[in-house]
Amino acid sequence: MEPSEDDISPAEALALIERERANLVRDIRPDPRLMYWPWGFAWLICFSLFFLRYGPGGRIYVDLPEWLPLVAMLVLFVVAGLVTGVAGSKPMRRTSGPGAWSGRAYALSWSLAFASLSVLFSRIGGHLPEQQTGLLWAGGMVALTGALHMAGSAIWQDRELFALGAWTSVINVAGIIAGPGWHSLIVAILGGGGMILAGALGWRQLR
Structure with missing residues (x-):
């Protein structure tokens, strides 16, 4: 027989509410690994390729085909977008209303x-040297990513997402100051690595 309300102490009632809230969060929140790891590994791989092919001062560490870093970036970003899009859409189908x-x-x-x-950078990129154009694209896109992460934290009340956005913004500024080539290395290791770590910590917390 199910216990009546009189049989449950206030502490047990609070514990029950907390358990149900946690179960609800697990049901509607996408797996952090699927949201962060595809982008983290994409950043790690593609920006590493850019560093190896277009290093500081135009140095070539590995003589890769010129087209390879850009093609790898496009492919990896499309795959990451598809994975996170599918992972994020499933929980949204279970909710309605303002959320x-x-x-x-x-x-x-x-x-x-x-x-x-993309439209803006396409218009002005042709007026800059090649390495500066690459820094414009990479720095601008990473800056936008950091800003949108912080904006998302305000919507979802997610402090970890704000921390990731702030971290991404800080390392992006450091990379831009360091200059072309170094920016790719910093974003690859600290940016991609940061997202991989965020996915692991988010999954651990969700468990």
Whole structure:
């Protein structure tokens, strides 16, 4: 027989509520590994290729084909976008109301913001030296990523996401100051590694 309300102490009731809340979060929150690891490994691999092919001062550490880093970036970013899109859409289908709208609006913001920057950089990139053009694209896109992460933290009340966005912004500034080549290395290790770590810590916390 199910216990009545009178049989449950206040402490047990609070514990029950907390357990149910935790179960709900696990049901509607996407797996942090699927949200962060695809992008973390994409950044780690593609920016490492850029560093090896277009190092500081134009140095070539590994004589890769010139097209390889860019093609690898496009392929890895498309794959990462598909994985995170599918992983993020499943929990959203289980929710409705303001939360669902916030998720869709936030996802659309990423697409529109990156499209806007791409158009802008395409217009002005041709007036800069090759290495400076690469720094413009990489630095601008990483800056936008950090800003959107911090904006997302305000929507979802997620302090870890804010920390990731702030970290991404700080290392991006450090890389831009260091200059072309070094920016790729810093973003590859500290940016990609940061997202991989965030996915692991988020998964551990969700468990």
